[in-house]
Amino acid sequence: MLLEAAPDTELLQFVDGDCELNPTWLEVGASFLAQHPEIVAVSGRRRECRPQQSLYNRFIDREWDSPIGEALSTGGDFLVRAAAYVQAGGFDPSVPAGEEPELCGRLRANGGKVWRLDHEMTLHDANMNSFSEWWRRQRRAGYGALDVERRFRLNLFTPWLKSAVFWNVVAPIALLTAAGVGFIVAGPLAASMVLIAGGVGLLLQVFRLAWKDKRRGSDWRSGFEYGILTMLSKLPIFLGILQGLGVWLRGSQSRLMEYKTAGVAPRSEGSILVPKSPQSDL
Incomplete structure (x- = not known):
């Protein structure tokens, strides 16, 4: 586990495998969390890197443009307090889609708040050029949303x-x-x-x-x-x-659903550790 290798880590940045982190985001997100101890997770604006490539990319870009301020959940990219993440139990591997809203539901249930800032955070590359990919993505969304609501009762979807x-x-x-x-x-x-x-x-x-x-x-x-x-x-x-x-x-177990065509790497997630700095309270 990453936290075992760096136990002094106070913040974790999760980034989807098809996203690129804005170089200014970590400083902005970490500063915001330092000033607001009641907030445990924060995200910014995710954009499509090629919205003009297809109408499906433009549609997805609009999905990312959610309201600024207190939120019920983040997307796949977010900065979270390591202690809150561990207390909530981390991601639930049984969730086939909608794993971030489910995690945020537990973070909020533990008394924390989730926030969205009006600041560039990541560039996402949907690279979606066919109707069939878009169709599978929407079907996956319905499948995952029902699974999350049925099992966790978030009332989010x-x-x-x-x-x-x-x-x-x-x-x-x-x-x-x-x-x-x-x-x-x-x-x-x-x-x-x-x-x-x-x-x-x-x-x-x-x-x-x-x-x-x-x-x-x-x-x-x-x-x-x-x-x-x-x-x-x-x-x-x-x-x-x-x-x-x-x-x-x-009575079957929910399974992961992918929507990209064959030969395209499935979505993956990584994390960036933000160690404690002697010059700050992070």
């Missing part, structure tokens, strides 16, 4: 999971029921109007997401890309939920 269920189960059933009633009562024209109204509602949801993204500084093209992919992602997320339910009902 619950609204997100409910949204996928709504758009794939509740909304279609309601729409088809209304169309069926319309057909019985008033004929094919009424049923068609109901289905058209459902399609318009879906388009309005895409427009709402595009407008929301534009208010954050994007142009209309990028906003509509974000809106369309967000709504389209509901289906693979839902399929991941169904896969997770199947694993649970069979």
Whole structure:
């Protein structure tokens, strides 16, 4: 264990294997933790290094842009107090996806706070150029989110999971029921109007997401890309939920899911030790 080799270490920096650490981040993150003893883990802004390479990279880059301030969890890159990490028990190797939110749930349960700073932290290289990779990534997200919520009850992914269920189960059933009633009562024209109204509602949801993204500084093209992919992602997320339910009902153990194509190295994590400095209280 790294802490056995360097027992005086007070801070651990975790970095995903497909990320590059900003050279100014450690000083900023460590200084922030030194000034806020109640905060046990901190992260900054993760960006895609090649967002213009594909619309999938741009979509992922928007995912990283989460709110500044107190947070429920970090991403894969974060700076954490070594003592808090050890007290929480470290990462749970049984979590197939969503391991950072699960860890942060235990850090918060122990009385610590998690924070996000408005400072560049890492560059991420999704290198995602195909629809199939993006689809598998979203399916993995649904699978992992259900696993974390089912086992650890964090209530972190619950609204997100409910949204996928709504758009794939509740909304279609309601729409088809209304169309069926319309057909019985008033004929094919009424049923068609109901289905058209459902399609318009879906388009309005895409427009709402595009407008929301534009208010954050994007142009209309990028906003509509974000809106369309967000709504389209509901289906693979839902399929991941169904896969997770199947694993649970069979009593099987959750397994790691990768989304990169064959020949691409799977995601890995490393840690950077920040030893105690005689010139500071770190």
